[in-house]
Amino acid sequence: MKCTKAQELYYASRDGFLDESGRMRLAEHLAGCPSCALFVKEADACLGALRELPELSPSEGFEWNVKRRIHEERNRLGLREGASIGATRRWMPSFALGAAAAAAVAVAAIFAFGRFGAPETSAPTVARSSRPSGTVSTGYVDQGAYLDYAPGGGYAAPRMVSDNVISIGTGPDAAEESAFRFVAGSREDSLMRENELLRRRIDGLERRMILLQQALERERAQRLNLSLP
Amino acid sequence: MTDTKNGDDGLNRPTELPSRDIDLRELTDEELMLLVQEGRSRAYDVLVARYKNRLFTYLFRLLNDRDEAEEFAQETFVKAYIHAEKYRTVARFSTWLYTIATNLVRNRIRAAKRRPAMVSLWSESAGGEDDGKWVDVRDDSQRPDDDFERKDVRGIVQGAIGRIPEKYRSPFVLREMSEMSYEEIAAVTGLKLGTVRSRINRGRAHFKRSVAPFVNGRDCTLKGNGK
Numbered sequence: 081m082k083c084t085k086a087q088e089l090y091y092a093s094r095d096g097f098l099d100e101s102g103r104m105r106l107a108e109h110l111a112g113c114p115s116c117a118l119f120v121k122e123a124d125a126c127l128g129a130l131r132e133l134p135e136l137s138p139s140e141g142f143e144w145n146v147k148r149r150i151h152e153e154r155n156r157l158g159l160r161e162g163a164s165i166g167a168t169r170r171w172m173p174s175f176a177l178g179a180a181a182a183a184a185v186a187v188a189a190i191f192a193f194g195r196f197g198a199p200e201t202s203a204p205t206v207a208r209s210s211r212p213s214g215t216v217s218t219g220y221v222d223q224g225a226y227l228d229y230a231p232g233g234g235y236a237a238p239r240m241v242s243d244n245v246i247s248i249g250t251g252p253d254a255a256e257e258s259a260f261r262f263v264a265g266s267r268e269d270s271l272m273r274e275n276e277l278l279r280r281r282i283d284g285l286e287r288r289m290i291l292l293q294q295a296l297e298r299e300r301a302q303r304l305n306l307s308l309p
Numbered sequence: 310m311t312d313t314k315n316g317d318d319g320l321n322r323p324t325e326l327p328s329r330d331i332d333l334r335e336l337t338d339e340e341l342m343l344l345v346q347e348g349r350s351r352a353y354d355v356l357v358a359r360y361k362n363r364l365f366t367y368l369f370r371l372l373n374d375r376d377e378a379e380e381f382a383q384e385t386f387v388k389a390y391i392h393a394e395k396y397r398t399v400a401r402f403s404t405w406l407y408t409i410a411t412n413l414v415r416n417r418i419r420a421a422k423r424r425p426a427m428v429s430l431w432s433e434s435a436g437g438e439d440d441g442k443w444v445d446v447r448d449d450s451q452r453p454d455d456d457f458e459r460k461d462v463r464g465i466v467q468g469a470i471g472r473i474p475e476k477y478r479s480p481f482v483l484r485e486m487s488e489m490s491y492e493e494i495a496a497v498t499g500l501k502l503g504t505v506r507s508r509i510n511r512g513r514a515h516f517k518r519s520v521a522p523f524v525n526g527r528d529c530t531l532k533g534n535g536k
Contacts, residue, residue, distance in 0.1 A: 093511045095484075095491070126520040127513065129466050130485050136381045138365040143357055146386045153387055 081109045090123065211289045338402035345393045353393075357386055360403070363487070364410060370412050373471040381417070385410040400496065407487070408497045418475050423528045460496050462523075469519035473512050480505055481512025 081089075089106040094099045098106070110117045333341065333355045344352035364385060368378035389396075390411050397406055473481055479498055483489045489497070495505045 088510070091513065122514065122521050123517050126469075127485060129462070129520060133370075133463055133466055133486070135362050136366045136369055137362050140380060142361055142365075142379065142383065143354070146357055146383050149383055149387045150390050150470045153391055158390070237467075 081105060083109075083113060083116050083119075084111065086110070087119060090116075090120050094127070310346070339398045342393065342396050342402055343398065345390065350390075353390055356402070361386075363403075364406060367407065367482060367487055368410060368414065370467070370470050370486055371478055373467060377417075381410060383414050384413055388413075401493070404489075404493050404496050407483065407489075408499075411483075411497050414479070415475075445524060465523050466520060469516050472519050473515040477508045477512035477515060480508040481516065484509045485513070 086106060087110045089098060089109075093103060093106060110120060195308055333352055333536075334439070336352075336355070338356060338359070341356050343412050361382065365378055365382045367376060368381045368385075372381070376392060380389045385406060389406055396402070401412070470478065470482065477486040480494050480500070484491075490503055490504050491509075494500075494509070495502050498505065500508065
């Protein structure tokens, strides 16, 4: 037997594909071929060293990041909670019919009341989902925060489970399905929003300080005028 | 032949889905995926927890970079969830998951071959500090991880895996480390069985060539400060 064939047989033996006669032929060859015997010994040692490598773990936030990215990807694709692409394709025709009906009603209402402009001050707009009463659904508010509905119709305060993860609902179903619901995407989003709010507050305070300084200047000028002869 | 009238769509679905009371951790991967297809995302938590280490380890062995391995592992889980409807229980979930991961890595390696690693450097012009510009130069330096890994036996072995040509590396790692059968590897890589066998053996030969200089032939252990 040639050495290349013996090496093939060795690999087949490693993978458990060598029958009894093959094993005997290999053993015979190895007994009379020192280079192949060395090859087998080295290969055993080298491949055995792979077993020394431990199983590794990703970072602690791995699962959270997977959930966040699923949430973002689903938003990007316009998928419902808990839905994958196929499920949404099945769901799309009924959604399209519903959307068309809603659009028709909205057009009819506009013409009926003759009102095109939005009121000057409006409550935060919330996208209500049509879940049956008793379960609680999420809504999206103008300022970038989520609120959820209490079964009675009012807003229930959201309960934060962890950063950006909101627990919704009161029943066991809601707890079961709340794992993939997020307030608004990632932790970075949340920090950026917080940063923006603080920046606005600082801007407001700076404007107020300028107004107070101007008032102070006016007051000083008036007093100076009064004290002049 | 499938009978769509009776709801038999060829998916090999169990007659009833497990009730909500059952401990999800007791279910098989395939049962969990059926729940995911029904919209129960909590079932996917269990699958992620079950496979995150194995998948991350597999990707790290292929890529030799923790950050990249984690990025690809996350992307694999996201794709598997988003396309859960495409999963059929005739295939094992692990095979399907590894197929997604292997394809992602393959695409990344192809893209990297077309575009060498670049690093941005600030180049100041004669006009002064404000007149400079960012220029991209090729980054041929070793990653800090490389230096760290090379210091011990595990580093030698990991480095040797990294030096196996890409087309042999996946079948080799799937066989020697993930302990998949030839049929599963063929499903993951899309190769024929004969090609799988030859690529695994070529991968073994490459690996042996890199590691053999460190092998102590007498006791079949690696030389150096093995842990």
